Amino acid sequence: MSELIGRFIDHLAIAGRSPHTLAAYRADLDMLADHLEPLQAENAQPNDLRQALTRLRASGLNSRSIARRLSSWRQFYLWLLRSGQRHDDPSGSLRAPKRDKLLPKALPVDGAAALLDRIEGDDALSARDRAIFELIYSCGLRLSETVGLNMDDVDFSDQLLRIRGKGGKERLSPIGAVAMARLRDWLAQRQAPKEEPALFLGRHGRRLGGRQIEKRLRDWAIKTGAERHVHPHMLRHSFASHLLQSSGDLRAVQELLGHANLSSTQIYTSLDFQHLAKTYDNAHPRARKRRAPTDEDTGAE
Known part of the structure; x- marks a missing residue:
């Protein structure tokens, strides 16, 4: 052969x-x-x-x-x-296995907080970046949804965000207090032509693109000492995972993410189970490896 x-x-x-x-x-x-x-x-x-x-x-x-x-x-x-060296194809009836369903990569709670809290700077671009990434994490936004946000999508009185998701479907999401404060900081410095509706703008006063958002987050992650590559969708995954860990309400997470099918949301239960398994291993007295008793354990002096 x-x-x-x-x-x-x-x-x-x-x-x-x-x-x-x-x-x-x-x-x-x-x-x-x-x-x-x-x-x-x-x-x-x-x-x-x-x-x-x-x-x-x-x-x-x-x-x-x-x-x-x-x-x-x-x-x-x-x-x-x-080439005539065989008269049939023995591989024709074989089927490749279904692709393994990869778990989404999410930041730990303290890792997300450390990243977002370390985006510093007094300039308008830093204020914009803080608002973008806090909003993605606060509302579980897709990158395309973030890019498509307009000024009138933010309801400041009720602290709600109107999001246009896949297939043109709209949903409303609460905006967290920190993200709301970051938005107000950015809007105080936002400068744009009157006809520009975009919420987030680039250097030239026009709608910010997805590639620019990805690059800015990557650069901030490096500056703040993140141990892995961070991309905007990771903040969305982190939103879903952290919310599910805290609430256990799969249906609510589905609605907030804008998933049409619950099966798309159920993958986050695997992440949640990993969190629970780690908690169990650390907390359950019969889960941990037994250690040799010390004199203090036995009462010996």
């Missing part, structure tokens, strides 16, 4: 594939050869490849990696079929 793999890699090289891609194909096909041994590639049947996939799953590979390997195998057998 190694000879066939070599010829296939040569075929890909002639087609202009990059060295990195060639190396990935070779690694995936070498792995297949190991699984099929002593069977030859040209004699492999669908069940043989299915067993190879089963071994990959059993080895602990995630669904994304398995799908990539299966894609390499399919390209290999398609080449064998087209």
Whole structure:
């Protein structure tokens, strides 16, 4: 099989594939050869490849990696079929596993507070940034929703925010006290042409773009010593996770996030369970590892 793999890699090289891609194909096909041994590639049947996939799953590979390997195998057998070295494609009936549902990344409560509290500066841009990020965290905003906010979306008397979400659906969200104060600070310095309705503006007095918001948050996270990359959607995830931890009200979190289906919100219960499991491990007397008794424990002097 190694000879066939070599010829296939040569075929890909002639087609202009990059060295990195060639190396990935070779690694995936070498792995297949190991699984099929002593069977030859040209004699492999669908069940043989299915067993190879089963071994990959059993080895602990995630669904994304398995799908990539299966894609390499399919390209290999398609080449064998087209070049007349096989009369069928044993990989045609195989299905890649469903992608693992990745948990959203949220900041811990103290981490979110530390980031937001350390955005300092007396200039208008710093005031704007504090208002943006506090509002995202306070209301669980998507980046597109933040960009699309207008001045008349803020109800200062009732402290409510009108949000235009996916599909043009509108929702109302309470604005927290800190975010409200940051908004007032920003509006005291906001300068824009009268016809500009946008709540958040760039340097030239026009609506601020999503890329600019992402860059500003990334830069502030670096300045404030954050230990990981922070992006606006992480503040939305943090809003949902922290609210669910405190309230346990999944339906309310669904409404505040603007999710059409409860299943989209239920992923945050996994984050909440991780928090509860950690609390259990730290607090339950039978969850922690037992330590050796000391003289003080036994009353010995």
